[in-house]
Amino acid sequence: MxxxxxxxxxxxxxxxxxxxxxKTVLPxxxxxxxxxxxxxxxxxxxxxxxxxxxxxLFTDARLQxxxxxxxxxxxxxxxxxxxxxAARAQVRVSRAAQFPAIGVSASGDYADRGGSGGAGSSxxxxxxxxxxxxxxxxxxxxxNAADRDRALATEAASRTVRLSLIADLANAWAAYGAxxxxxxxxxxxxxxxxxxxxxxxxxxxxxxxxxxDLRQAEQILATAEDAIAQQQxxxxxxxxxxxxxxxxxxxxxxxxxxxAEVTPAIAAPPAGMQSEILLRxxxxxxxxxxxxxxxxxxxxxxxxxxxxxxxxxxxxxxSDALSSLFDKGSFTWSxxxxxxxxxxxxxxxxxxxxxxxxxxxxxxASYEGAIQTAFREVADALAVQGTIAERVRAAAAxxxxxxxxxxxxxxxxxxxVDSFLASLDAQRSLYAARRSEIATGLLLVQTRIAxxxxxxxDSSAGSAAP
Numbered sequence: 178m179x180x181x182x183x184x185x186x187x188x189x190x191x192x193x194x195x196x197x198x199x200k201t202v203l204p205x206x207x208x209x210x211x212x213x214x215x216x217x218x219x220x221x222x223x224x225x226x227x228x229x230x231x232x233x234l235f236t237d238a239r240l241q242x243x244x245x246x247x248x249x250x251x252x253x254x255x256x257x258x259x260x261x262x263a264a265r266a267q268v269r270v271s272r273a274a275q276f277p278a279i280g281v282s283a284s285g286d287y288a289d290r291g292g293s294g295g296a297g298s299s300x301x302x303x304x305x306x307x308x309x310x311x312x313x314x315x316x317x318x319x320x321n322a323a324d325r326d327r328a329l330a331t332e333a334a335s336r337t338v339r340l341s342l343i344a345d346l347a348n349a350w351a352a353y354g355a356x357x358x359x360x361x362x363x364x365x366x367x368x369x370x371x372x373x374x375x376x377x378x379x380x381x382x383x384x385x386x387x388x389x390d391l392r393q394a395e396q397i398l399a400t401a402e403d404a405i406a407q408q409q410x411x412x413x414x415x416x417x418x419x420x421x422x423x424x425x426x427x428x429x430x431x432x433x434x435x436x437a438e439v440t441p442a443i444a445a446p447p448a449g450m451q452s453e454i455l456l457r458x459x460x461x462x463x464x465x466x467x468x469x470x471x472x473x474x475x476x477x478x479x480x481x482x483x484x485x486x487x488x489x490x491x492x493x494x495x496s497d498a499l500s501s502l503f504d505k506g507s508f509t510w511s512x513x514x515x516x517x518x519x520x521x522x523x524x525x526x527x528x529x530x531x532x533x534x535x536x537x538x539x540x541x542a543s544y545e546g547a548i549q550t551a552f553r554e555v556a557d558a559l560a561v562q563g564t565i566a567e568r569v570r571a572a573a574a575x576x577x578x579x580x581x582x583x584x585x586x587x588x589x590x591x592x593x594v595d596s597f598l599a600s601l602d603a604q605r606s607l608y609a610a611r612r613s614e615i616a617t618g619l620l621l622v623q624t625r626i627a628x629x630x631x632x633x634x635d636s637s638a639g640s641a642a643p
Contacts, residue, residue: 237442239431250424257335264328271321319476326470333463344630353415354433355619360408367401390597458633464544471537478533554631561624572614579610
């Protein structure tokens with residue numbers, strides 16, 4: 178009998194509850210086993226893709242320095258880490274509910290009865306298990322499993338934030354270099370336009386050229402000056418975006434001077450990818466853990482269909498005098514238990530199971546959708562990468578031809594062979610060709626960054642928090 182109170186505490190710890198949650202079975206990836214091939218795609222020849230780090234692809238030390246600053250200071254990433262810490266703490270909260278809570282209480286009483294009975298005092302010290310639930314049907318275990326899977330999903334979400342931050346910063350860094358080139362083009366065009374205005378005005382004053390030639394030359398100059406203002410705005414906005422992503426001030430020495438500095442600094446991911454690599458993408462991992470959590474929620478809902486059994490156990494000492502509080506005869510103990518079950522609840526608990534099952538089906542569809550979306554993003558990036566080299570070559574050839582045309586048209590105009598309008602059209606074509614060449618070069622870099630993002634390729638993102 179003396180061991181009874183200890184058995185009341187220890188026995189629940191030895192009971193293993195059964196789980197009513199269905200086993201999580203992941204469907205096969207709802208995408209082809211390989212990437213599309215054809216004229217618009219690069220044919221992959223290697224068998225597997227190595228795990229990538231941003232330092233392998235983003236080789237410029239300036240960009241790497243900015244990424245390191247962003248990983249340390251970016252506020253969105255700090256928010257993601259805080260959410261992850263909260264999710265991990267919630268796992269400990271639900272885990273604690275599976276164990277008995279031990280409580281201690283003490284009390285004392287003193288009474289003075291005056292002349293009738295004198296004075297008296299009593300003291301009590303109690304400790305024991307307070308309302309410990311026997312998890313016979315796995316409700317608490319499944320609730321803890323659901324919280325654990327949601328914490329893992331939150332960790333994957335923080336890795337997605339980290340991956341997107343690196344890619345967004347690389348894109349902003351590349352855009353800054355491209356905008357510097359566009360500003361240089363606009364400034365050079367404005368310089369040439371001012372010279373044309375000066376020469377045309379001189380020809381007008383000499384009676385050689387009509388006033389329309391001067392006004393058209395002034396239009397070209399005004400257009401170039403407007404482009405300068407726009408590019409100055411774009412560069413300032415690029416700097417603001419980089420500063421936001423980095424989470425602080427940016428050393429101007431870490432910014433590229435032109436797109437020519439950016440292109441060799443951002444490499445393309447290696448060839449040889451199979452579509453199973455998408456299962457390592459953080460958003461796919463997040464969807465998988467949310468699916469597992471939804472399965473565990475079904476177990477929680479099913480367990481609510483069964484009775485709830487709770488135990489309490491107390492042991493302690495009681496005495497009329499503090500000095501005899503721990504005497505042998507002062508020891509007392511008690512134990513109790515209760516069970517409760519709802520007889521009729523208008524189908525509420527069964528509806529709860531149906532809700533959990535429907536949420537599981539939605540999580541399954543989201544998981545498959547995440548894989549399909551990932552496949553589409555990679556395939557789209559590969560489609561661009563498969564043809565971008567030809568587009569870059571064509572843009573360069575177009576710029577070269579436009580420059581030659583502008584030079585010849587200007588010579589023919591000065592020789593009196595062509596009108597000034599033909600020369601202006603050639604200058605406009607050259608300006609557009611140079612801007613198009615920069616845009617195509619930027620697209621080449623952006624495609625490489627898009628592949629890095631789509632493949633979830635940052636190996637150092639395996640640990641969400643630093």
